[in-house]
Amino acid sequence: MHNISAIFKREFGSYFATPLAFVFIVIFLVLTGVFTFFLGGFFDRGQADLAPFFNYHPWLYLFLLPALSMRLWAEERKSGTIEMLVTLPITIWQAIVGKFLAAWAFAGLALALTFPIWITVNYLGDPDNGTIFAAYIGSFLMAGGFLAIGGCLSAATRNQVIAFIVTAVVCLFFFLLTGFPPVLNVFDGWLPQSVIDAIASLSFLTHFTSIAKGVIDLRDLVYFATLIVVWLAANAIVLDVKKAD
Amino acid sequence: MIEINQLTKRYGSLKAVDNLSFNVEPGQVLGFLGPNGAGKSTTMKMITGFVAPTSGSVRVCGHDIESAPLAAKTCMGYLPEGAPGYAEMTVRGFLSFVADIRGLTGERRKSRLDDVIARLALDSVLEQVIETLSKGFKRRVGLAQALLHDPLVLILDEPTDGLDPNQKHEVRALINAMAKDKIIVISTHILEEVDAVCNRAIIIANGRILADDTPQGLAARAPSGRLDEVFRSITTAAPAAGAAHA
Numbered sequence: 146m147h148n149i150s151a152i153f154k155r156e157f158g159s160y161f162a163t164p165l166a167f168v169f170i171v172i173f174l175v176l177t178g179v180f181t182f183f184l185g186g187f188f189d190r191g192q193a194d195l196a197p198f199f200n201y202h203p204w205l206y207l208f209l210l211p212a213l214s215m216r217l218w219a220e221e222r223k224s225g226t227i228e229m230l231v232t233l234p235i236t237i238w239q240a241i242v243g244k245f246l247a248a249w250a251f252a253g254l255a256l257a258l259t260f261p262i263w264i265t266v267n268y269l270g271d272p273d274n275g276t277i278f279a280a281y282i283g284s285f286l287m288a289g290g291f292l293a294i295g296g297c298l299s300a301a302t303r304n305q306v307i308a309f310i311v312t313a314v315v316c317l318f319f320f321l322l323t324g325f326p327p328v329l330n331v332f333d334g335w336l337p338q339s340v341i342d343a344i345a346s347l348s349f350l351t352h353f354t355s356i357a358k359g360v361i362d363l364r365d366l367v368y369f370a371t372l373i374v375v376w377l378a379a380n381a382i383v384l385d386v387k388k389a390d
Numbered sequence: 391m392i393e394i395n396q397l398t399k400r401y402g403s404l405k406a407v408d409n410l411s412f413n414v415e416p417g418q419v420l421g422f423l424g425p426n427g428a429g430k431s432t433t434m435k436m437i438t439g440f441v442a443p444t445s446g447s448v449r450v451c452g453h454d455i456e457s458a459p460l461a462a463k464t465c466m467g468y469l470p471e472g473a474p475g476y477a478e479m480t481v482r483g484f485l486s487f488v489a490d491i492r493g494l495t496g497e498r499r500k501s502r503l504d505d506v507i508a509r510l511a512l513d514s515v516l517e518q519v520i521e522t523l524s525k526g527f528k529r530r531v532g533l534a535q536a537l538l539h540d541p542l543v544l545i546l547d548e549p550t551d552g553l554d555p556n557q558k559h560e561v562r563a564l565i566n567a568m569a570k571d572k573i574i575v576i577s578t579h580i581l582e583e584v585d586a587v588c589n590r591a592i593i594i595a596n597g598r599i600l601a602d603d604t605p606q607g608l609a610a611r612a613p614s615g616r617l618d619e620v621f622r623s624i625t626t627a628a629p630a631a632g633a634a635h636a
Contacts, residue, residue, distance in 0.1 A: 147490065147493065148491055150490075151487060151490035151491050152491075154487075154490070155476070155479070155483075155487045158479075158483070159476065159478055159479070162478040162479065162519075163478055224474055224476075224477060225470060225471075225472055225474035226474045226475065226476055228435070228440050228470040228474060229468070229470055229474055229475075229532075229535070231439070231440050232438040232439055232440050232463060232466070232468045232470070233463065233488070233491045233492070234459075234460045234461075234463040234464040234491070234492070235460075235491060236460070388440070389435065389440060389441045
């Protein structure tokens with residue numbers, strides 16, 4: 146346990162050692178604001194809820210979170226520190242979990258800093274705070290999914306730019322578009338509904354929107370937990386194969 | 391004690407390390423010599439558990455590096471080639487990270503940190519970020535990291551590479567001072583270093599041991615008594631055998 150916490154501390158601290166933390170948080174907050182108020186029509190809707198805020202999270206995460214995960218392993222491989230890290234008396238699992246939790250905690254921090262919007266909507270009206278809380282949980286879980294995928298793909302390369310792009314593409318095609326209604330509608334009619342539902346059930350969007358409606362269903366929790374564990378396991382395999390390349 | 395038994399590493403058809411067997415006892419400072427690409431670093435990476443051998447085994451302090459990696463790694467300190475360190479961390483932050491992983495706490499943590507900082511003269515750069523350090527300081531930080539838990543076994547891949555003559559002298563003095571009861575393996579292609587710190591030298595080329603002797607014993611093999619001549623004659627005679635193999 147102390148190994149995971151040592152890795153976590155180092156990794157979390159390293160976000161703040163460079164301007165990355167500051168830049169990321171500012172961009173995240175500005176973009177959530179832009180999406181919510183302009184694209185989402187927060188005021189025009191005249192409803193006291195945060196749907197316009199949360200609706201854009203999957204798309205925002207798509208190109209922001211790979212920027213957090215891309216460095217997790219690619220940087221270690223490029224600088225050679227991975228050789229030192231792996232020959233310290235830790236297991237590969239401790240390193241993977243410590244790093245993943247650091248990235249996830251950082252994403253959680255950025256998400257938590259959007260709290261003024263929660264205050265705003267409470268000031269303006271009388272929203273269902275239970276739903277908002279559930280949506281925050283859903284958003285945080287979805288961030289974990291993005292980061293687990295990104296961490297695994299980061300271990301596959303020593304180039305952070307490649308890690309970023311591959312992560313964004315994989316997340317877009319396999320985990321967002323598969324649950325995006327306009328895309329699913331295209332297949333309506335020439336694929337059986339059960340197949341479409343099966344594809345949609347693999348998507349972040351499907352599970353996130355269901356949690357964001359205010360119902361934390363066990364199936365959605367299991368989905369995100371499984372997804373994260375599977376990608377962390379894949380991360381361990383990729384590292385084992387590629388670490389010394 | 392390090393026990394290496396029929397260690398082999400294959401990359402495709404290339405045998406980087408070919409059926410290597412030797413033991414290293416406490417009190418020995420083993421110089422690992424060989425031309426570039428001889429398999430020195432690959433062997434060290436297998437001893438420290440970074441690269442898995444194709445076949446053969448490595449035991450460090452009685453622990454097999456593959457079946458009991460944590461126990462083996464606990465009794466080892468390792469300076470990888472190029473002395474990598476986390477670029478954005480300060481020297482102090484980096485050393486305390488390693489101390490955390492090594493499980494050093496309380497008085498012992500403080501005394502070990504003070505000890506390596508003093509031994510490697512890192513006082514003046516403690517708050518400096520590693521990427522801004524000179525090559526010599528980076529190397530010393532890497533050595534400090536390897537020595538931090540006062541390990542019985544030290545594996546140092548080119549410990550004096552990039553150091554100026556004074557710093558080389560200091561690192562050699564440091565190795566000599568620790569030599570008495572430790573097991574130290576250093577790789578180098580600087581032959582004078584073998585004379586200065588090692589009491590045993592293994593010359594390898596194409597992944598095979600060509601000579602295993604004391605530096606004096608090796609030097610005596612040439613009429614001139616010069617180590618570099620012995621090195622040249624041994625390593626240039628060998629490639630034919632290895633090349634046929636590949």
